[in-house]
Amino acid sequence: MTNPSKIDIRSLRLEELTARLAEWGEPAYRARQVYEWLWNKGATQISDMTNLSLALRNRLEEHFEIRNVKVQHSQFSKDGTIKNALTLHDGLVVESVMIPTPTRITACVSSQVGCSLGCTFCATARMKRMRNLNPDEIYDQVVAIQKQAQETLGRPLTNIVFMGMGEPLLNYRNTMEAIEKITSPQGLGLSPRRITVSTAGVAKMIRQMADEKVRFKLALSLHSAIDSKRSRLMPINETNTLADLEAALDYWYQQTRSRVTLEYVVWEGVNDGEEDVRALVRFARKFPSKVNLIEYNSVGEDSLRQAHPSAIAAYTEALEAAGITCSFRRSRGRDIDAACGQLANKGEAVVQKTS
Ligand code: SF4
Numbered sequence: 644m645t646n647p648s649k650i651d652i653r654s655l656r657l658e659e660l661t662a663r664l665a666e667w668g669e670p671a672y673r674a675r676q677v678y679e680w681l682w683n684k685g686a687t688q689i690s691d692m693t694n695l696s697l698a699l700r701n702r703l704e705e706h707f708e709i710r711n712v713k714v715q716h717s718q719f720s721k722d723g724t725i726k727n728a729l730t731l732h733d734g735l736v737v738e739s740v741m742i743p744t745p746t747r748i749t750a751c752v753s754s755q756v757g758c759s760l761g762c763t764f765c766a767t768a769r770m771k772r773m774r775n776l777n778p779d780e781i782y783d784q785v786v787a788i789q790k791q792a793q794e795t796l797g798r799p800l801t802n803i804v805f806m807g808m809g810e811p812l813l814n815y816r817n818t819m820e821a822i823e824k825i826t827s828p829q830g831l832g833l834s835p836r837r838i839t840v841s842t843a844g845v846a847k848m849i850r851q852m853a854d855e856k857v858r859f860k861l862a863l864s865l866h867s868a869i870d871s872k873r874s875r876l877m878p879i880n881e882t883n884t885l886a887d888l889e890a891a892l893d894y895w896y897q898q899t900r901s902r903v904t905l906e907y908v909v910w911e912g913v914n915d916g917e918e919d920v921r922a923l924v925r926f927a928r929k930f931p932s933k934v935n936l937i938e939y940n941s942v943g944e945d946s947l948r949q950a951h952p953s954a955i956a957a958y959t960e961a962l963e964a965a966g967i968t969c970s971f972r973r974s975r976g977r978d979i980d981a982a983c984g985q986l987a988n989k990g991e992a993v994v995q996k997t998s
Pocket of ligand 1: 758759760761762765766767768807808809810843864
């Protein structure tokens with residue numbers, strides 16, 4: 644557990660660290676060395692920083708600590724997917740997933756402990772939102788998967804998706820800061836084009852990201868282009884309607900020139916009718932987009948069922964006829980409850996404080 648009298652050194656920006664060390668009479672390059680240990684070399688304790696003098700390491704240890712996320716346990720799917728339960732400094736637990744394919748290795752990371760948005764199809768929604776993750780806690784999930792990718796497959800991590808627990812745009816600043824660290828040459832140096840932030844649809848923050856001209860990709864968890872249905876599936880739609888989202892996504896494209904991915908699950912008797920298909924085609928044509936149809940993963944007691952393949956075919960045909968790129972994504976890691984919407988710390992330590 645953490646020592647409350649010490650500061651998490653990774654909560655400091657480089658400028659803050661430089662100012663702090665300057666107060667101790669240290670030159671600016673020392674702060675850069677410390678920063679590199681923290682964000683590039685993955686130091687887990689201050690004593691790892693062997694190019695600093697012992698006196699400086701001791702002084703740093705008096706005031707600071709590194710609050711690394713720890714992999715508590717991992718589950719391995721027969722399809723190669725790995726789900727990790729990670730313990731945070733305060734004992735809370737979040738999950739992350741490594742999804743390998745022959746050409747890429749993707750890290751699916753969480754942005755909050757639990758979630759407040761209550762989507763009916765999502766296991767995380769059954770846990771209440773406990774808190775936002777700090778930038779370093781998001782970053783550490785990526786580092787853990789990067790290590791796993793090398794150890795299990797001998798290949799590097801290639802992509803990151805913010806599709807784990809929580810709504811990243813309701814933890815906006817920390818998500819942006821984590822991405823800054825992940826893409827920075829002093830951090831992991833990953834291209835922003837390999838990062839996708841997925842949102843349930845927070846229109847105001849989509850506009851803010853567009854204003855900031857971010858360079859990562861955006862996905863919207865859509866699931867229905869009919870307001871009444873979408874509000875039943877995703878209560879956030881009551882305050883962020885399809886019209887709000889349409890305007891925000893059009894703005895996003897105008898500012899970033901980056902095509903939005905619309906994530907869409909088709910459920911039997913819910914959104915598998917002709918009017919649903921027509922509504923999606925209409926919505927997807929309003930701004931440059933592509934549609935990702937996703938296989939559904941039951942989250943236990945819910946009454947939602949994956950639609951018949953003929954319903955998926957109807958969507959695919961209509962989208963293609965309208966010139967909209969569309970793909971169908973099969974579930975990964977179902978045998979370990981690691982697929983989309985299934986993250987809920989079922990296996991263990993159901994998001995509870997350990998002390
Ligand atoms: S789908 Fe995403 S936004 Fe909706 S409840 Fe689950 S974690 Fe939250």
